[in-house]
Amino acid sequence: MTSHMLSTLTEAQVDRAAAVASRLGHERLPGEEFATFWARIPVTGAVDHTGLHQRPDTELGARIFFSSGGSTGIPKFTLLDHTEMLRNCAVHGRGYRSCGIGSRDTVAAWGLAGTMNSEFTMYLALAETGCCTLPLGKGEDPDSVIDLVSRFDANVLLVMPSNLAPVIARLESTGRRLESIRLVVTGGEPLYPSDEARFRKSLGNSTAFRSVFQTSDTGTIGYQCASSGPGEFHIHEELQLVELIDADVEGTGYLVTTNLERRLTTVVRQRTGDLAQALEPNCPCGDASPRIRLVGRAGKIVKFGGEKFAVNSLVHLKEELGLPLDDFEAVLGKDSAGRDQFVIGSERMSADPQLQERARQLFAAISPVVRSQIDLGVVGPLEFSGPAGGATSRTVSGKTAYFTDRRA
Structure with missing residues (x-):
């Protein structure tokens, strides 16, 4: 198995990575090179941690389950303590800022908290930008969404493409436009170029489209800046160690992440289920963090x-x-x-x-x-x-x- 670590690790990151791995019983031998130690740790898939809250012999403190249906539709649960959850939200919020959300924006956001959904963390992350948040719930009624966005002068949409499509269809059928929208931030699924072009016709002519990238298992992973192309993301390297495993001749490999701040649900060398390519880190925006381009789901x-x-x-x-x-x-x-x-x-x-x-x-x-x-x-x-x-x-x-x- 070949691996390419996207970050040039500092000593502090090496120490944090080794500490996280030790929670799973992977100990670095005295004098052992970090690369050798890291290669000994097996790459894993997503794990269900439903039973973690039932350990009677350990004081776990305030904690919360995150859940995901994944591409298979099989529920998986991840347990975070309260501090971890807030830290993830803070990092995710910086990703929103990099996407272009600021304190003068009013963000209309889709999503409700519940099984298979942890959207309340989105609102905590948005608070990091200083914006005004307009929660739309599930946003299932396009007319209601259009009315609320217009009434509260929202200028940013935070939405999955699947949830925006019915609203766009309603705007198309009525000949209306939401010209106040300057930015659409997506996540959860890819936004393809043909859909972006279609959406823009019902929004402002200069509407920008950007995205964030995260999973319930591994936490927030990446974000797009104004210079990011389709599927391109900067990595939150203060939170994630990102690797590409078994890359082909074109540089496309399996995306593997290690979360440096998980205590209850340890995430070490876990596949996200995505195929990706490494990009040069010298982005025109000036952000020197590692960059990737997502090219599709693995295992399909x-x-x-x-x-x-x-x-x-x-x-x-x-x-x-x-x-x-x-x-x-x-x-x-x-x-x-x-x-x-x-x-x-x-x-x-x-x-x-x-x-x-x-x-x-x-x-x-x-x-x-x-x-x-x-x-x-x-x-x-x-x-x-x-x-x-x-x-x-x-x-x-x-x-x-x-x-x-x-x-x-």
Whole structure:
């Protein structure tokens, strides 16, 4: 296993990393080089820590569970003490400031606290910017959101793309715009270029789009500045040690993080589930922190007609066709002959034969294997349908489900 540590570690960071690892029983030997010691620690996936609050022999103090459905929809719980939670919020708030949120802004923010959601920490993080926060709850009623944003002169939206899409659709249908919005800060899921272009048409012409990056398991990880490109993030290096594991010839590897300030739920060399590339740290904004570019989710590989298929490649099809995120869902199932078959759910595409033919061409061009399997009849031809209710499916954590495997 090869590893590339993005930060040039100080002695203080080395000591903190070794102390965190020791909580899991990984002890640095006397005189052992840190790189050698670190390589001995296994890389892990996300762990459920549901039972931590039930340890009767330890005084744990004030603590709180964070929860996540993840891309699999299987709940995972992480336990933080109160001090850790506040520290994470403070660092996350600095990320919001780097995105461009300041004390003169009024930020309309989606989200409620509850199982699978810990959005109250977002409000604590926003307090670090000095802004005025306008909580919108779940924001499920687009007309109510539009009315509140207008009434309170909000000029920043803090929202997942999936939750903004219905509001944009309502603005499009009524011919209205929210021209007061100067900045949209997203998180939780990627914002693709075609969706950004669509959203901007219903907001101000100069609206900026930036993002933050975090997971419930590992805490806040990164943020975008004004110079960040799509998927590019600065790393909160005061909180995270970030590595790329097993990078390919193009420099794309598995993103692995170590949180330097976790006490109850120790996070050491844990995969985030993302694929990333390292960028040069000399960002035009002057921030010298390490930088990465996220290139997709790891593990999104399925067997399609007996061959491995990278689900992330379907995003290319969505973007080439200019389909919005709320009108695109790829479902893998079986056709009447029992063959594997993809069905693209899209109301726009289901009513446009020319768009369908273009989609078939793009799908066949994804890889020579896919083209060969289609030509040989090993898999069923690409088909199309309108998604139920005119909207794509959601995960338990509210994110858009771009892909669903229904063969089981």
